[in-house]
Amino acid sequence: MGLFILRRLGVMLLTALCLTIIVFFLTNLQPNLEKLAKTQGNFRMSDEEVTSWLDNNGYGGSMIYRYGQWLGVVPGWTLTAENGTPKGRCLDVKTPTAPAPKFCGVLQGDFGFSTRLRDDVTSVINTRLTLTGKLMFWVMIVMVPSALLIGVLAGMREGSRTDRTLSTFSIATTATPEYVSGVLLIIIFASRAGGLQWFKGSSTSAMESINFDNFTLPVMTMALYGMGYVARMTRASMAEVMTAQYIRTARLKGVRFRNIVLKHALRNALIAPFTVIMLQFPWLLTGVVIVETLFNYKGFGWTLVEAAGNNDIELLLGCSVVGVFVVLVTQLISDIGYVFLNPRIRIA
Numbered sequence: 297m298g299l300f301i302l303r304r305l306g307v308m309l310l311t312a313l314c315l316t317i318i319v320f321f322l323t324n325l326q327p328n329l330e331k332l333a334k335t336q337g338n339f340r341m342s343d344e345e346v347t348s349w350l351d352n353n354g355y356g357g358s359m360i361y362r363y364g365q366w367l368g369v370v371p372g373w374t375l376t377a378e379n380g381t382p383k384g385r386c387l388d389v390k391t392p393t394a395p396a397p398k399f400c401g402v403l404q405g406d407f408g409f410s411t412r413l414r415d416d417v418t419s420v421i422n423t424r425l426t427l428t429g430k431l432m433f434w435v436m437i438v439m440v441p442s443a444l445l446i447g448v449l450a451g452m453r454e455g456s457r458t459d460r461t462l463s464t465f466s467i468a469t470t471a472t473p474e475y476v477s478g479v480l481l482i483i484i485f486a487s488r489a490g491g492l493q494w495f496k497g498s499s500t501s502a503m504e505s506i507n508f509d510n511f512t513l514p515v516m517t518m519a520l521y522g523m524g525y526v527a528r529m530t531r532a533s534m535a536e537v538m539t540a541q542y543i544r545t546a547r548l549k550g551v552r553f554r555n556i557v558l559k560h561a562l563r564n565a566l567i568a569p570f571t572v573i574m575l576q577f578p579w580l581l582t583g584v585v586i587v588e589t590l591f592n593y594k595g596f597g598w599t600l601v602e603a604a605g606n607n608d609i610e611l612l613l614g615c616s617v618v619g620v621f622v623v624l625v626t627q628l629i630s631d632i633g634y635v636f637l638n639p640r641i642r643i644a
Contacts, residue, residue, distance in 0.1 A: 304631060308624045312617075316402075319616040320363050323609050329355050332607050336411055354385055366408070366613065368401020402617060408610030412602055417614040420599065425618065427503055428588070428595035431514060432580045439519040439526065440573055446523070447530020447569065452557060454535040463531060470524030474583065478517040478590045486513060499593040514591045518583060522576050529572045534565040574630035578623040 333349040334341050341349070350356045354365070354373045364370030365385060374384035385408070386400035400406040407417035450462040469477075486497030495512045502510040537543065538561055546556050584597035592598075596615065603611040 301628075301632065304628050308628060312620055312624060315620045316367070316613075316617060317363065319620075320366060320613060321359060323612055323616075324355075324359055324362065328607060328609065332411065332609060335607055352383070364401075366401050368399050368403035368406070370401075371398050372400045407614035407617070410603075410608055410611040412606040412608040412611060417610050420611065421596070421614050421618055424594065424596045424599040427593065428581065428584055428597065430506060431511075431518070431584060431588075431593065431595060432577070434511065434515045435518045435522070435580060436576070438515055439523045439576070442519070443523045443526035444530055444566075444569065446527040448534050448557070448562065448565070450527070450531040451534025451565065452538065454538070459531070463528070466524035466527040466531070468524070469520045470528070472521065474517050474521050474586045475590060477520055478513070478587060481513050481517055482590075497591070499591040503594060514587050514593060517587050517590075518580065521583070522579065526569060526572055526576070530565065530569040533568045534561065537561045537565045540564075570633055571630050574626050574633070577626045578619070581619060581622050 329350055330346050332355070333346045333353075336353075337345070337349050347356070352375065355362070361370060365372050372385035374382065374387070386397050386406075397404070405418060407421065409415070410417050410420055413420055446462050446466060450459045450466075453459060482497045485494040495508075496510045497513065499510050499514050502514075540561075543556060543561055546560055547553070551560075581596065584595060585601055586597070587593070588595045588597040589601055596618070599611065600615045602608070603615060
């Protein structure tokens with residue numbers, strides 16, 4: 297098991313390095329840099345002025361060298377402005393005269409400075425990721441037990457009326473995008489039609505204090521969409537297990553049906569859904585883009601939209617690194633959990 301984890305960690309590091317190279321090169325293409333310069337300076341800037349702005353703000357020179365600076369394996373750029381004030385990647389924007397380290401990249405925990413939000417990218421991501429983490433936590437609390445219950449009930453007796461009803465519900469929820477279900481939930485439960493408003497249509501207040509009124513609709517929007525997929529996978533796995541030979545033997549011996557499901561079928565039926573559940577974490581991290589924008593909840597997804605829409609390269613890179621990290625870690629946990637749930641993999 298230890299060697300297996302070490303191999304997976306090595307593959308994770310190599311994959312993360314390759315993905316960061318791709319993302320860095322795509323976000324630092326010349327048109328994006330020109331747009332950034334004109335956004336921060338003046339849209340009527342000439343080509344010479346754009347080049348001068350890029351050189352004075354650390355975006356000039358070789359892209360490979362700048363990637364090394366961003367990663368933290370090459371010393372950060374420094375220069376002196378026209379007014380004599382020092383500038384550089386490693387300098388604190390608020391106190392530029394303070395001593396600065398030589399290396400200040402991702403490996404040192406420094407993701408740069410956000411040109412849109414005027415704050416350190418690390419601080420911004422920590423704050424916004426915490427907000428999204430709260431949303432993801434409650435979505436998983438609602439989604440996973442509900443999906444497993446629906447899938448198990450549907451798969452216990454394949455082809456029954458209960459199976460057809462629950463399967464239809466699962467397909468309907470999965471086929472409805474978040475922006476459709478979110479709007480419908482707002483219209484039904486957050487509008488003031490008839491003088492009655494069940495929940496709030498905006499979750500901005502949930503950033504300060506989460507309660508039942510301001511957090512129910514975004515949680516239900518995401519839970520409904522992911523619930524159907526997990527329930528369908530659980531149903532298919534449960535239906536397959538219930539037709540296995542050892543299940544038939546247990547039924548012929550007179551074992552109660554409830555005990556057969558709980559003690560013999562359930563663990564084997566949860567092997568495939570476990571992998572699907574772990575895949576929900578990266579989906580939730582990117583799927584919150586629509587939900588957080590719709591409900592005005594300024595978490596990680598909202599920040600990603602702001603960074604992309606305003607060409608905030610440093611913030612966009614920071615969000616990309618976090619996304620890559622979450623995907624790789626959840627995949628590692630999924631592989632390890634799969635080994636524990638299915639002992640035959642360890643024998644192989």
